[in-house]
Amino acid sequence: MNRDQFWEVVESARARAQDVDGMAAALVETLRGWPLAELVAFHEVQEELLQRDAYRWDLWAAAYVVNGGASEDGFDYFLGWLMAQGRARWEATLADPDSLADVVDVDGGDLDGEEMLCVAQAAAEDEEAFWAALPDKGEHLPAGPAGEHFDFQDQERMRRLLPRLTAAFHRQIDRSAGDDTE
Template sequence: MGRRARELLDEMPLGEVAALARAEWELRARSYRVDLWGAAYLINGGCSDDGFEYFRGWLMAQGRDVFERAVADPDTLADVPAVREGLDLEAEDMFGVADSVYWDRTGQAPTDTADYPQLSAFWDRDDKEERRRRLPRLDAVLG
């Protein structure tokens, strides 16, 4: 998946690659949320810092509709077939591909990135009642 994206980006003008890198950073920042991290934790059977980054790479690769619904309400991920199949959902090769292409072509990182927001307090993702309350549909599918 990442290889094809890289091939397409390699053919684009550098300014467009930088714009895509910026757009990816904005999506990464928008999806940096405790509730989505909890969904990733439940879906993947745990979720480290890096795992959450790679999960969000997978999420971005699912397209705008899935991404927007999940950011608005992570419990909607229960509707995604790959989630229902119990697959480990990470796409490290998709995460940062535009940054990587930009770096390879210029020797520097794009300077225009987005800051991650401050996270609210984490909830106990191993607490079954809390999971059921916060992510009832995902818990029913994966619990």
């Protein structure tokens, strides 16, 4: 499976979903019954997108701003939400994390798509067999997020990096002054 095929599957599920949870359920429904090798291939493309493309400090900063804080798990769940928005939003946000200001509702609550992160294994007939079929890529994963690490509580730096998001969500930044960034 390549990225274009992955996004075709995601977009077809998106067309049947009303929200992020519905999106994850629609994806599981789509994937259910696929051969194990195809589920593994889907999961591998998803992990590549999450770990190699999106695991970046600037995106983590955006998650921190819009969610009023973001632990490592919280950042992962944000990326699940972002993936559920479809390829166009995914690519636009990776190109410019501040572009989320165009689509995110300040009063919309946390952007959390945890269920999106486990759709392939949820669709597998035998989850244990699914995990056993995954190639061991642990040694090839990035050691940490790409880019320069900085303190998310540095409001001036956050405003320079994400001017539109911080303007829209300035109250959340002020309230989250004690949250962890890692």
